[in-house]
Amino acid sequence: MAPLTQYLLLLGMGITTAGLVWMLYLIKQSLGQTLDEPGKDIPAESGNLAPKPAWLRYHVHYYGYALLFLAFDMEMAYMYPWAVVYREVGILALLDMGVFLMILFLGLIYTWTQLGLKRQ
Amino acid sequence: MTPFLSGFMITLLFVGGVYFVAVLERCSMTGNVSWSGPARSFLLLFAQEEIKTRKHDKVFFETAPILFIGVILLTISILPFSRGSVVIDLGTGALFINAALVYIMVALLMAGWAVNGVYAMVGGWRALAQLIAYSMPVVMALTATVMRAESMFLTDIVESQQSLWNILYQPVGFILFYISALAIAFLPPFDLPVAEGELAGGVWADLTGARKLLFRLGRLALVLTLSVAVVVLYLGGWMGPWLPGFVWTFLKTLLVAASFFAVGHFIPRIRHDHLLEYNWKYGVPLALYNIFQVGVVLLL
Amino acid sequence: MISVQLILLIIFGLAAIWFGWRVFMTSSMVRSALSLLASMVAIGILFLVMEAEFLGVLQIMMMGTEMSIMAIFMMMYMMDPGGLGQMDMYHQKNISIAAGVIVTVFIVGAALAADWGTIATQFPGPHEQNRLLGMEILKRSMMIFETAGVTILTGMIASITVALSIKNSVEK
Amino acid sequence: MELLITALIIAAVLFGIGLYGALSQTNLVMIMMGIELMLGAAMINLVAFWRFLHPDAFSLQMFVLVAMTVMALEGAVGFAIATQRFRTSGTVEMEESAELKG
Numbered sequence: 001m002a003p004l005t006q007y008l009l010l011l012g013m014g015i016t017t018a019g020l021v022w023m024l025y026l027i028k029q030s031l032g033q034t035l036d037e038p039g040k041d042i043p044a045e046s047g048n049l050a051p052k053p054a055w056l057r058y059h060v061h062y063y064g065y066a067l068l069f070l071a072f073d074m075e076m077a078y079m080y081p082w083a084v085v086y087r088e089v090g091i092l093a094l095l096d097m098g099v100f101l102m103i104l105f106l107g108l109i110y111t112w113t114q115l116g117l118k119r120q
Numbered sequence: 121m122t123p124f125l126s127g128f129m130i131t132l133l134f135v136g137g138v139y140f141v142a143v144l145e146r147c148s149m150t151g152n153v154s155w156s157g158p159a160r161s162f163l164l165l166f167a168q169e170e171i172k173t174r175k176h177d178k179v180f181f182e183t184a185p186i187l188f189i190g191v192i193l194l195t196i197s198i199l200p201f202s203r204g205s206v207v208i209d210l211g212t213g214a215l216f217i218n219a220a221l222v223y224i225m226v227a228l229l230m231a232g233w234a235v236n237g238v239y240a241m242v243g244g245w246r247a248l249a250q251l252i253a254y255s256m257p258v259v260m261a262l263t264a265t266v267m268r269a270e271s272m273f274l275t276d277i278v279e280s281q282q283s284l285w286n287i288l289y290q291p292v293g294f295i296l297f298y299i300s301a302l303a304i305a306f307l308p309p310f311d312l313p314v315a316e317g318e319l320a321g322g323v324w325a326d327l328t329g330a331r332k333l334l335f336r337l338g339r340l341a342l343v344l345t346l347s348v349a350v351v352v353l354y355l356g357g358w359m360g361p362w363l364p365g366f367v368w369t370f371l372k373t374l375l376v377a378a379s380f381f382a383v384g385h386f387i388p389r390i391r392h393d394h395l396l397e398y399n400w401k402y403g404v405p406l407a408l409y410n411i412f413q414v415g416v417v418l419l420l
Numbered sequence: 421m422i423s424v425q426l427i428l429l430i431i432f433g434l435a436a437i438w439f440g441w442r443v444f445m446t447s448s449m450v451r452s453a454l455s456l457l458a459s460m461v462a463i464g465i466l467f468l469v470m471e472a473e474f475l476g477v478l479q480i481m482m483m484g485t486e487m488s489i490m491a492i493f494m495m496m497y498m499m500d501p502g503g504l505g506q507m508d509m510y511h512q513k514n515i516s517i518a519a520g521v522i523v524t525v526f527i528v529g530a531a532l533a534a535d536w537g538t539i540a541t542q543f544p545g546p547h548e549q550n551r552l553l554g555m556e557i558l559k560r561s562m563m564i565f566e567t568a569g570v571t572i573l574t575g576m577i578a579s580i581t582v583a584l585s586i587k588n589s590v591e592k
Numbered sequence: 593m594e595l596l597i598t599a600l601i602i603a604a605v606l607f608g609i610g611l612y613g614a615l616s617q618t619n620l621v622m623i624m625m626g627i628e629l630m631l632g633a634a635m636i637n638l639v640a641f642w643r644f645l646h647p648d649a650f651s652l653q654m655f656v657l658v659a660m661t662v663m664a665l666e667g668a669v670g671f672a673i674a675t676q677r678f679r680t681s682g683t684v685e686m687e688e689s690a691e692l693k694g
Contacts, residue, residue, distance in 0.1 A: 003546055004425065006208045007468050013197055017190040021334060025182075028330045034170050041174040043237025044325040054238045055448070060492045062249050063675065065396050067583055069252045070489055070668040071576040074661045076259045077478055078557060078565055080215055083266040085554030087418055093558055094415045096565070101408055103569040107576035108404060116580050117400050119393040177451070211546025212477050219481035226457065226484055229491065233450045245495075248488050255485065272550055426595055433602035440606050440629050444613045444622070456625050459606075463632045470599065470643040475656050479635070482660060486667055493671045494621050497684045516616035524608030531600035536645065539593055543647030556650035564654060568661050575665035579672035 064116040068108070075104050126205035133201060133370055137344045138337070141377050145340065148381035165333040173235050173326050180234035185334035188227035192341045195220040199348045200275050202358045202365030213274035214266050217349055218259060221304050224342065225251040228306075228313050228323050231335070235326040243322025247306070247313040249392040253399040254300040260407035261293040261300070264414045265353050278357035285356040289417075292410040294354045296403060301346040301380070303395070305339065308384030312392050347376040428469045436462035449494035457487035473546040474553060599640035607633035620677065620684040624670045631663045 001009075043054070060066070078100065086093045111117060142158035172181065198213050200206035210216050225247050232244020266272055268289065269280035287294045303310040314322040324335055351357060351372040358365030439459035443452045460483035467476030510516075544552060557565050607630050614626030635656050642652035674684045 001209070003211065003471055003473060004469075006210060007465075008424070009208050010194055010197070013194060014190050017193050018186050021186045021189065024330050024334070028166075028170060031167070032169075034172070040171060043173045043235055043240065044320050045238055054236050054241045055233075055450075057498070058241070058245065058495045060245055060496055061393060062252065062396055063492065063496065063671075064580070064584060065249075065252050065400060066489045066492060067579045067668050067672055068400070068576060069255070070486060070664050070671070071572050071579065072256060073482065073485060074568075074572055074664045076263070077482070077657050077660055078568070079259075079263050080212075080266065080272065080478075081474065081550055081554035081557055083263045083554075084270060084272060084550045085558060086267045086415065087270050088551075089555075089558050091419060094419065096558055096562060097415075098412070100566060100569040101411075103566075103573050104576075105405075105408065107573045107580075108400070110577055111580050112401070114580055114584055116584055117397060177448070180451075180454075210473075212473050212550065215474070215477045215481065219477050219484070222481055222484035226454070226488060229450075229488055230454065245492065248492060251485065251488070271547060273547065423595075426598060429595060429598050429602075433598065436602065436632075437605050437609065440609045443625055443629070444609070444617065452622070452625070456628065459629065460632055463606075463636060466599070466602070466636060467639050470595075470639050472639050472643060472653065472656075475639060475653060478657075479660070482664065486664060489671070490621065490625070490667065493674060497621060497674055497678045498619065510616045511618050513616050516612045519615055520608040520612030523611055524604050527604035527607060528601055531597060531604065536593065536596060539596065539644050540647045543643060549653075552650050553653050556654050561651060561654045564658065568658060571665065572661065575668050579668040581672075582669070583672040583675040 061119045064111070064118075068111050068116060071107065072104060075101070126202065127207070129366055130201050130205060130207065133366065134196060134341075134344070137347075137370070137373060137377075138340050140374060141340045141343050141347075144378055144381050145343075148385050161336075162333070165329065165336065168329045168332070170329040170331075171326075173237060175236050177234040177236065180230040181331070184227050184231035184234055185331045185338070187223060187230065189334050189338040189341070191220050191223040191227065192338055192345055196341065196345045196348065198274065199345070199352055200278060200357060201348075201369050203275075205366070206275060209273060209275055212272045214262050214272045214277065214353075217274075218262060222251065222255075224304065231327065231331075232313075232323045235323075237326050239319045239321070239325050240323050243313040243315075243319050243325075246392045247323070249396060250303050250306065250310060250312065253392070253396045253403075254303040257296040257399060257403040257407045258300040258304070260404075260411055261290075261297040262353070264290050264293045264411050267411070267414055267418060274352055278352055278359070281356045281359065285359075286354040290354075290410055290414050292406055292413070294350075296407055296410065297354065298350060301350060302383065305342045305346050305380070307343065307380055309387040309389050310395065311384075311389065315389065317389070343377055343380060344373065347373045347380065350376050425469060429466065432462045432465045432469060435459075436466065449498050450491045453487050453491035453494055456490070457483055460487065471543065471546075472549070474550050596640055596644040599636055599644075603633040603636040603640070606630075606636070618685050620670065620674045620686055623686065624667065627666060628663055631659055631666075635659050 079097070082093060082097055139158060143153060143155060146157045147153050195217060197207040198210045198216055200209070228247035229244040232240040232242075232247070235241075265277050265280075265286055268286070269277040271277070281289075306313050312319075312322070314324050319325065324332060327335060348369070351369060355372050355376070358369045360368035363371075436459050439455045439462060442455040443459065446452050446455065461480050464476045464479035464483065467473075467479055610626045610629030610633060612626070613629065614623050617623050617626065638652055638656050638659065642649065642656075646652060677684050
């Protein structure tokens with residue numbers, strides 16, 4: 001199969017799924033409307049009636065990991081093409097990637113020493 | 121095998137597999153096997169009233185379930201079920217699995233934001249925390265299988281396991297991928313985004329009717345997808361004596377799915393910050409060791 | 421002749437532009453981060469349409485995590501992440517619009533005026549691309565690749581030092 | 593030819609939107625979104641040049657990888673600066689950070 005045909009197939013599958021889901025919504029809608037009762041549309045909060053919307057400022061405790069991850073994540077962009085040619089190139093590839101990963105690993109160790117790897 | 125027949129077989133295995141996974145899930149929660157249970161809860165959710173929370177984000181509320189289930193169907197369409205029986209044999213299959221599974225987290229985040237409830241929101245952020253934790257080990261484990269196959273075609277990865285399955289060739293990678301698969305599918309013990317005990321359902325808490333149905337169905341299909349992925353990447357795919365390829369894939373998949381639920385049944389829930397800590401302190405170095413080991417063995 | 425490729429290119433290009441525009445038109449922060457994600461995914465699909473398969477899939481994957489992380493930082497630092505208060509978050513609006521339009525017109529003019537020579541028709545398939553890219557990384561661009569490693573290390577150290585320093589001097 | 597021109601025009605419009613966003617927003621994280629859009633536009637151009645002009649020059653694909661790395665690192669360092677700004681002054685609005693002026 002030509003690559004473009006494959007992507008068209010994938011696209012077609014995505015559109016079909018969306019269409020089926022939309023049909024499900026339509027069927028559900030035709031089955032009857034939601035009754036409007038007081039207190040029904042309040043989100044679950046263990047019995048409290050939440051007065052405010054939940055879109056407030058929220059302290060995310062893992063932002064240290066998030067920063068590390070953003071940078072560390074890029075390593076995979078180089079790693080996949082490298083893995084494909086690994087056996088063909090041989091020992092040179094191992095040394096190259098070894099140096100690269102050692103450099104990145106230094107970053108991980110640095111973060112560890114700075115107490116970045118814990119709940120902030 | 122003709123394309124029509126193999127397409128029919130893939131659909132059959134997919135539907136049957138999802139039903140079987142649903143039975144397994146009920147069994148892991150209630151302890152008894154009920155073959156009609158999934159059908160009954162399907163009808164229940166299908167007939168359930170659609171409740172929309174106040175001030176919900178309309179666009180996300182409608183699109184999050186579509187994204188969730190669509191991504192899973194795209195992933196299953198690139199996985200090979202038998203020799204030559206794969207819907208789309210993508211040239212970057214190993215990377216595509218990873219790329220598609222990232223969007224599970226995005227769908228959970230969207231659903232959590234859309235509901236405008238505190239618990240759902242917290243569940244969404246926890247889904248992102250889990251992604252940050254498992255993403256690196258999963259990528260490196262996948263890379264090690266690509267190294268052995270010298271190709272990102274999933275069929276080539278299966279063919280490369282002709283002499284020795286990857287589970288024996290790179291056991292560390294298998295363990296990392298297996299645990300991460302549990303976290304990707306947010307199964308227990310990593311079910312924090314939808315934790316029943318502490319978040320009262322988390323992301324799913326306020327979804328009813330069709331949306332809840334899509335999320336539940338999507339999660340069952342996700343478990344099946346990940347089981348097939350484990351089989352394809354580490355357990356030799358369709359390979360096995362005597363029986364045809366489809367049967368072997370199906371048997372191995374069911375075994376892996378059952379083991380997923382069994383693991384979740386016996387291990388307590390792990391906090392997301394502990395998961396982050398363990399994965400970055402031990403998981404990433406182990407994954408690096410795995411790549412190094414595979415690299416050295418390949419060169420010998 | 422209008423090919424399938426051109427139609428797809430136009431559709432997903434318009435999608436990328438539309439979502440890119442939505443980023444600055446909404447005051448709900450997670451919406452704007454996820455609009456940017458949608459725009460980036462459309463760019464990734466454009467790569468796929470242009471048959472750079474590895475880069476397209478990689479772009480789709482990278483942006484999924486990056487933009488979600490952007491969403492958490494939005495939630496942490498914005499006064500009103502839900503966009504319920506309808507705050508005005510703009511300054512020098514007219515100058516910005518003028519700059520954007522002028523630059524766009526200039527680039528489009530340059531693209532139309534330039535002589536692009538012959539269009540290539542032969543190009544390697546997906547698997548061959550992966551292999552050639554790997555060879556490029558290991559042979560000709562090896563120094564660039566290692567330099568990228570050092571750059572990533574620098575970025576990591578810079579971000580961790582800046583983000584965590586005060587906290588650590590107080591604790592322990 | 594029309595494929596290349598279409599891709600370049602799309603990239604130009606995206607670049608314009610990104611520039612508008614980076615100049616007009618007052619919030620650091622929103623400014624970074626504008627910059628990411630501009631980098632995305634640059635990546636479209638690179639891929640278009642690779643596909644339609646030099647399919648055998650894989651240094652262009654390498655360049656895209658480097659651009660992606662720059663994008664991620666810009667994100668990491670930018671968020672770190674936002675964290676620090678928020679911790680010291682309680683806001684990430686760039687209108688109020690005159691002391692960052694050289």
